[in-house]
Amino acid sequence: MEAGKNLSSSRPIKVLLAKPAIDGHDRGIFVLARALRDAGMDVIYAGLLPTPEQVVDIAISEDVDVIGLSLLNGAHMTAFKKVVDLLKERGVEDIAVVGGGIIPDDDKPKLEAIGVTGNYGPGTPLSTIIEHIRKRGEEARKKKEM
Amino acid sequence: MDSFWKKKLEGFNTERKNEEYERWVASTLAPWNRQTGYRERKYQNSSEITIKEVYTKEDVQDLEKKLGMPGEYPFTRGIYPNMYRGKLWTMRMFSGFGTPEDTNRRLHYLIENGETGLSIAFDMPTLYGYDADNPRSEGEIGKCGVNVSTLRDMETIFKGIDLSKVSTSMTINAPAAILTAMYLAIAKKQGVPFDKVSGTVQADILKEYIAQKEWMYPPEAHIRIIRDMMVYCTKNVPKWNYISISGYHIREAGSSAVQELAFTLADGFYYVDLGIKAGLNVDDFAPRLSFFFNSSINFFEEIAKMRAARRIWATVMKEKYGAKNPRSMMLRFHTQTSGYTLTWQQPLNNIIRTTIEAMAAVLGGTQSLHTNSYDEAWALPSDGAVKVALRTQQIIAEESGIPDVIDPLGGSYYVEWLTDKMEEEAYRYFDRIESMGGILEAIKKGYIQKEIADTSYKRQKRLESGDEIMVGVNKYVEEGEEPINYLKIDKKAEEAQIARLREIKRTRDEAKVKKALEDLRRAMLDDNENLMPYYIRAVESYATVQEISDVGREIFGSWKEPVIV
Numbered sequence: 001m002e003a004g005k006n007l008s009s010s011r012p013i014k015v016l017l018a019k020p021a022i023d024g025h026d027r028g029i030f031v032l033a034r035a036l037r038d039a040g041m042d043v044i045y046a047g048l049l050p051t052p053e054q055v056v057d058i059a060i061s062e063d064v065d066v067i068g069l070s071l072l073n074g075a076h077m078t079a080f081k082k083v084v085d086l087l088k089e090r091g092v093e094d095i096a097v098v099g100g101g102i103i104p105d106d107d108k109p110k111l112e113a114i115g116v117t118g119n120y121g122p123g124t125p126l127s128t129i130i131e132h133i134r135k136r137g138e139e140a141r142k143k144k145e146m
Numbered sequence: 147m148d149s150f151w152k153k154k155l156e157g158f159n160t161e162r163k164n165e166e167y168e169r170w171v172a173s174t175l176a177p178w179n180r181q182t183g184y185r186e187r188k189y190q191n192s193s194e195i196t197i198k199e200v201y202t203k204e205d206v207q208d209l210e211k212k213l214g215m216p217g218e219y220p221f222t223r224g225i226y227p228n229m230y231r232g233k234l235w236t237m238r239m240f241s242g243f244g245t246p247e248d249t250n251r252r253l254h255y256l257i258e259n260g261e262t263g264l265s266i267a268f269d270m271p272t273l274y275g276y277d278a279d280n281p282r283s284e285g286e287i288g289k290c291g292v293n294v295s296t297l298r299d300m301e302t303i304f305k306g307i308d309l310s311k312v313s314t315s316m317t318i319n320a321p322a323a324i325l326t327a328m329y330l331a332i333a334k335k336q337g338v339p340f341d342k343v344s345g346t347v348q349a350d351i352l353k354e355y356i357a358q359k360e361w362m363y364p365p366e367a368h369i370r371i372i373r374d375m376m377v378y379c380t381k382n383v384p385k386w387n388y389i390s391i392s393g394y395h396i397r398e399a400g401s402s403a404v405q406e407l408a409f410t411l412a413d414g415f416y417y418v419d420l421g422i423k424a425g426l427n428v429d430d431f432a433p434r435l436s437f438f439f440n441s442s443i444n445f446f447e448e449i450a451k452m453r454a455a456r457r458i459w460a461t462v463m464k465e466k467y468g469a470k471n472p473r474s475m476m477l478r479f480h481t482q483t484s485g486y487t488l489t490w491q492q493p494l495n496n497i498i499r500t501t502i503e504a505m506a507a508v509l510g511g512t513q514s515l516h517t518n519s520y521d522e523a524w525a526l527p528s529d530g531a532v533k534v535a536l537r538t539q540q541i542i543a544e545e546s547g548i549p550d551v552i553d554p555l556g557g558s559y560y561v562e563w564l565t566d567k568m569e570e571e572a573y574r575y576f577d578r579i580e581s582m583g584g585i586l587e588a589i590k591k592g593y594i595q596k597e598i599a600d601t602s603y604k605r606q607k608r609l610e611s612g613d614e615i616m617v618g619v620n621k622y623v624e625e626g627e628e629p630i631n632y633l634k635i636d637k638k639a640e641e642a643q644i645a646r647l648r649e650i651k652r653t654r655d656e657a658k659v660k661k662a663l664e665d666l667r668r669a670m671l672d673d674n675e676n677l678m679p680y681y682i683r684a685v686e687s688y689a690t691v692q693e694i695s696d697v698g699r700e701i702f703g704s705w706k707e708p709v710i711v
Contacts, residue, residue: 125610
């Protein structure tokens with residue numbers, strides 16, 4: 001079965017992709033959007049320069065399973081954390097957060113510790129990212145269905 | 147009625163029959179392949195142009211006419227008669243990070259190591275016209291370049307550097323007029339007359355909407371500001387390149403070489419139309435237009451692209467725009483090696499990639515060159531990595547013999563055929579863009595952006611399937627790689643910038659700031675006013691980049707891009 005479709009419910013995994021800072025490098029996120037769609041997922045792109053608040057607003061109103069954050073500008077420690085904090089503030093526990101971009105090795109465990117997983121850099125095979133988002137999406141979906 | 151582009155397209159015949167080649171394939175190559183085997187794969191370049199095993203005389207047409215001699219129309223072989231025997235290309239290493247003090251130190255370091263032109267990178271808040279103390283800037287100050295919030299920061303960056311002795315390139319687009327105004331304000335303070343000031347701001351807003359996505363206002367507002375810079379500089383700052391028409395970002399965003407070529411030149415023609423519409427004579431401003439290309443990893447494709455670019459520009463400037471001054475027809479360009487081709491895996495391999503790309507730029511006849519550092523897939527480059535990148539250029543320049551002969555690949559059947567082919571494909575795009583109502587309309591419809599996203603996705607799929615190889619990424623992969631030492635920007639840069647900004651806001655003459663901003667506001671409302679003098683007065687009052695940008699945000703509003711994915 002295609003990645004993204006083997007869920008208990010037939011609804012595909014829903015992913016919000018966003019660059020939650022002042023960063024216009026969108027090549028990677030565009031490629032990923034298409035790849036996730038080709039893998040059967042439902043994909044929303046948050047558009048250019050959304051604030052962390054806007055990202056969380058869209059995620060909640062669209063009831064997504066996963067937020068995929070990408071930054072190449074070095075602001076991940078601040079911006080990814082803001083998204084996580086806002087989700088917590090609003091009591092959201094059934095949306096997973098995954099990250100990617102130019103993320104130095106030293107920062108990866110720190111991001112993992114606040115629940116941002118993946119944190120893939122350039123050169124990562126799409127299949128690895130899709131698989132990870134699918135896994136996190138299914139976990140989130142289970143929490144939703146509980 | 148046939149358009150200029152359609153007529154041009156009729157002149158190409160790059161797919162015509164080559165009898166000698168076909169004979170050779172049937173009688174020699176095919177039997178050999180059957181006997182010995184061969185590497186079965188799709189031989190094509192980034193532009194999806196299929197490449198044959200070998201090229202012959204029959205693949206090339208009208209060579210003498212299209213080639214010309216160096217320094218002569220159509221400048222295929224290079225814009226200067228003596229090229230690198232006259233003067234080596236300018237080794238221009240892009241730098242800027244942390245605080246203005248950090249960047250000032252890096253500039254002095256590069257000057258001491260033999261760099262011949264300065265090039266400043268700004269951080270994301272500056273590029274979007276936000277100040278250091280804006281909450282949106284948190285975590286971004288000094289990360290991707292140096293932060294500039296007021297004239298004081300620029301004064302610090304250029305401390306101890308005589309503006310009459312250097313040429314400075316500033317990679318700034320949406321707020322380009324503000325940074326130009328700051329540079330001119332420093333020149334005034336140093337007592338350097340404007341006609342001695344030389345340098346470049348990128349200011350190519352069309353490619354921002356296409357690729358880099360750094361704008362503040364809707365396209366029409368930015369285009370008006372560019373027009374004002376063109377007119378002001380043409381009259382007052384004759385050695386200032388107020389625009390650098392850039393393919394680099396288009397390519398990094400995922401385009402092919404042909405798309406980079408076509409979309410960049412289409413942007414260039416738009417600016418030529420803009421200058422003419424503003425009442426300037428084409429020969430009075432076209433010589434100041436310059437270009438910025440990417441040099442990626444497919445060696446001959448890049449060289450062909452640069453040769454084709456020169457020929458197209460010369461031909462169109464002469465035939466379509468009626469330019470008379472040969473300088474209007476000369477396509478001068480800066481090159482940067484490709485960031486996209488660098489890998490974080492096995493980073494030392496990046497030195498080799500950059501070397502190949504830098505060689506292509508030199509063989510393509512570039513006027514200046516930035517070579518990327520091997521650690522840039524990890525972070526901003528460290529001093530040591532920057533030095534290797536600069537030394538790479540020096541080795542090509544002074545050891546390899548490559549620059550000794552002008553256009554040494556001229557006359558190569560393959561390179562000449564590929565140059566023709568790239569040129570033809572570019573004309574095909576010009577024709578399509580014109581039929582859509584011009585480049586601005588094509589951008590507003592999202593057509594250009596979608597073309598690039600399509601190419602980028604196809605490339606990624608080829609990497610995934612192994613049709614295309616990146617060493618260390620999808621072949622010759624090593625597990626458990628050791629991390630390298632890379633540059634870390636500490637949080638102090640952010641704190642220092644915010645403190646400095648607050649200090650300036652506390653001590654500046656508020657009445658002067660208010661008046662300068664109010665004058666700017668009124669000038670913006672009147673399309674016949676040239677904004678440049680108002681920008682200069684505003685920066686001299688120590689109004690901040692954001693305060694000045696906000697005047698425009700209030701009047702022009704912002705812009706939402708069309709849906710690409």
